[in-house]
Amino acid sequence: METTMTFEYAPAPESRAIVTIKPKYGHFIGGKFVSGSKHFPTINPATEEVLSQIALAGKADVDAAVKAARKAYVTTWSKMSGKERGKYLYRIARIMQERAREFAVLETLDNGKPIRESRDTDIPLAAAHFFYHAGWADKLEFAGLGTSPKPLGVAGQIIPWNFPLLMLAWKVAPALAAGNTVVLKPAESTPLTALLFAEVCQQAELPAGVVNIITGDGTTGAMIVNHPGIDKIAFTGSTEVGKSIARAVAPTNKSVTLELGGKAANIVFDDAPIDETVEGIVNGIFFNQGHVCCAGSRLLLQENVAEEVLHKLKSRMEKLRVGDPMDKNTDVGAINSKEQLAKILKLAAVGDSEGAERWSPECKLPSKGFWFPPTIFTGVTQAHRIAREEIFGPVLSVLTFRTPQEAIEKANNTPFGLSAGIWSEKGSRTLWASQQLRAGVIWANTFNKFDPTSPFGGYKESGWGREGGRHGLAAYLKGVSHE
Ligand code: NDP
Secondary structure: OOOOOOOOOOOOEOOOOOOOOOOEOOEEEOOEEEOOOEEEEEEOOOOOOEEEEEEEOOHHHHHHHHHHHHHHHHHHHOOOOHHHHHHHHHHHHHHHHHOHHHHHHHHHHHHOOOHHHHHHHHHHHHHHHHHHHHHHOOOHHHOOOOOOOOEOOEEEEEOOOOOHHHHHHHHHHHHHHOOOEEEEEOOOOOOHHHHHHHHHHHHOOOOOOOEEEOOOOHHHHHHHHHOOOOOEEEEEOOHHHHHHHHHHHOOOOOEEEEEOOOOOEEEEOOOOOHHHHHHHHHHHHHHHHHOOOOOOOEEEEEHHHHHHHHHHHHHHHOOOOEOOOOEOOOOEOOOOOHHHHHHHHHHHHHHHHOOOEEEOOOOOOOOOOOOOOOEEEEOOOOOOHHHHOOOOOOEEEEEEEOOHHHHHHHHHOOOOOOEEEEEOOOHHHHHHHHHHOOOOEEEEOOOOOOOOOOOEOOOHHHEEOOEOHHHHHHOOEOOOOOO
């Protein structure tokens, strides 16, 4: 007789005592915190608790931030040697490491992602971006980007809520290394780690005005985009807003990089190592609640292994722990906002009405906050909206294929092209498939692996330009091709 024993997990909560959240925040302009006139709340999406009141930047604040950034660019930062700039970047990186626990707790409280992810992924990677770019600051002439590379000037940077501190690092570190100054706006729902980063800039004694952080909503973002004192726009977010930015900057001299949406195919060939593949599928779509632009949200299974993969995937999903993001055992945390939850609910309902079959493991969701269980839809066809549109939540659409050629055709049948995954034990097949796929990042036998040395960016409606690596530096220098 087979006996099974199950162990209950004891709660393993991370303490929030390490962070001090002020009741109200202003903007960080010219090296100082200045108070705002209007405010809006930022909440913990896991509990709906109001964490703080955040300043809403209007035209005068945007003007002040751009002016401070220009002054710092002209008088200090563009004149400083790369070696000196590098020292500041190293200092910032080290302080971020020293204060990593504080950053991780704050990120989890404001964003809803599991503490395990903010602690082990977001914050270490953010620090790694500063270390990496610190190394480039005095070696730009040797990056193969021209013999005398010059910065662009003042960069306006607008970032989303899914990886708040990490997206800040992707934007600020290369800009500063290349000699630019910045005006950055974090997302409305996740401003707290950017404001803590402002304190780090003070602690590192970064010259005033090199980094300016203004908080606000989409209207503040649009003011940055349209400001005549800005030389470059770097944006990560939805394709829709990305298109509006492209239209706004088209008649200007502004440089632009856009990192937009995705609907990545994660392709499983029949020779794939199935157990590893199942881990990769789970990591591809349930990491960060699926709030990942490069999430493996379209699973393409070769028909002869589909049943086995789905069986193992479901039993793995039954073991995912959904709930309190501050618990160190939690795998899937809260949905970032009420609006995002509404979008996921709507698209999942479209999946039902279009005839796909929905499955979720049994899991008890907390009564307060915003939650959606890990979900898969089978019987999905290419015409279904859930196979075409970015859901940006823990929802996987499963399709099947018979031949490798069919897999490629289905994978490329999307307006996006940010990332893709290939699972196969044959190197030749992996190389063949990666050459056919129209995606900026292609992972083989892994998924959602990030490294500051590796360029990241999309084809088609997934965006323009690259971030990270040598290619990412090019986007902050004059006269260098961005691709
Ligand atoms: P947005 O593109 O609206 O937000 C991204 C950033 O841009 C935020 O800081 C936002 O401010 C700002 N912004 C909003 N409108 C404008 C504008 N007109 N001009 C300049 N900046 C603007 O994404 P959402 O948060 O609304 O998410 C909507 C969808 O976008 C998601 O459901 C998801 O599908 C996708 N998305 C994709 C991301 C990616 O990494 N590819 C990241 C985030 C979302 P504010 O937050 O204050 O509105």
